[in-house]
Amino acid sequence: MKVLVTGGAGFIGSNIVDRLIELNHDVAVVDNLSTGRRENLNPGAEFYNVDIVNKEDLTRVFEAFKPEICIHHAAQIDVQRSIKEPDYDADVNIVGTINVLNACRLSGARKIIYASSAAVYGEPEYLPLDENHKVEPISYYGVSKHTPEHYIKIFSQLYGLRYTILRYSNVYGIRQDPMGEGGVIAIFLNKLVKGEVPTIFGDGEQTRDFIYVKDVVEANIAALTRGDGYILNISTNTCISINDLVKKMIEASGRELKPNYGPARKGDIIHSYMDNRRAAEVLGWEPRYGLVEGLRETYEYYSGR
Known part of the structure; x- marks a missing residue:
């Protein structure tokens, strides 16, 4: 199968590319390397150094490669940057996705798999969050991840483009950038490897659903072959407080450190975890990695750099 992955040099995208190539798919990667890294690129994939905001260049890549399926992960993922620069956030996440959709249509792609986020839900009215929960984001990032979902549905109605929308909880693991906003686990583990003290924002009692x-x-x-027309939560259906998470990470590192505490950040939700039963039913999928196992693999990755 011919699969084009946007953001395929990034954290999640590069891991997907590796697995696709392992399964003998024909893969192309589109990434402007603003946050993705060349060392993440699988040599078995065709690479195009293209920004999804550049409509003409993007369309040329799609028309040259002619993917059957597009897995769309290129995005602006920094919540705090979205608050400071909402125009940039919208350009990448909304306009960029529209460009991807147009390129899919013009090149004859039959399906898009879109990486959405738990941020679309906003403050939970109940837990766990299921796909029927109201959508009321509290950051521009949440808005810019949700808006493309509407465009995707209408593209599907107008042009027959199939889709599956995956709303991720907090993803962590190998290749996540510890220097960016991408994830608390990557940032904390990187500090622990260096013997530095991590900082928890707020009182640490906020809870999250971390998925490997x-x-x-x-x-x-x-x-790739299931879930057409569905929005699906990709999560563990469990949660842990940041305080307890840091304790587990310190245990995994074998160090004796106490975290610092800083002020809570704007746009951060206090408690969140997501129901994943629909994904289990529709995709035949369920998470296989527990937090301890995932943390151990991730710590080994950062300590082995």
Whole structure:
């Protein structure tokens, strides 16, 4: 199968590319390397250094490669940057996705798999969050990840483009950038490897649903052939406080450190975890990695750099 992965040099995208190539798919990667890394690129994939905001260049790549399926992960993922630069956030996440959709249509792609986010839900009215929960984001990032879902549905109605929308909980694992906003686990583990003290924003009692990147990869692989027309939560259906998470990470590192605490950040939700039963039913998928196992693999990755 011919699969084009946008953001395929990034954290989640590169892990998906590796798995696709392992399964003998024909893969192309589109990435402008603004946050993706050349060292993440699988040599078995065709690479195009193209920004999804550049409509003409993007369309040329699609028309040259002619993917059957597009897995769309290129995005602006920094919540705080979305608040400071909402125009940039919208350009990448909304306009960029529209460009991807147009390129799919013009090149004859039959399906798009779109990486959405738990951020679309906003403050939970109940837990666990299921796909029927109201959508009321509290950050521009949440808005810019949700808006493309509407465009995708209408593209499907107008042009027959099939889709599966995957709303991720907090993804962590190998290749996540510890220097960016991408994930608390990557940032904390990187500090622990260096012997530095991590900082928890707020009182640390906020809870999150952390899912290992390899489980997210398998959800995308399942969506290649299943889940048409569905929005699906990709999550563990469990949660842990940041305080307890940091304790587990310190235990995994074998160090004796106490975290610092800083002020809570705007746009952060206090408690969140997502129901994943629909994904289990529709995709035949469920997470296989527990938090301890995932943390151990991730710590080994950062300590082995």
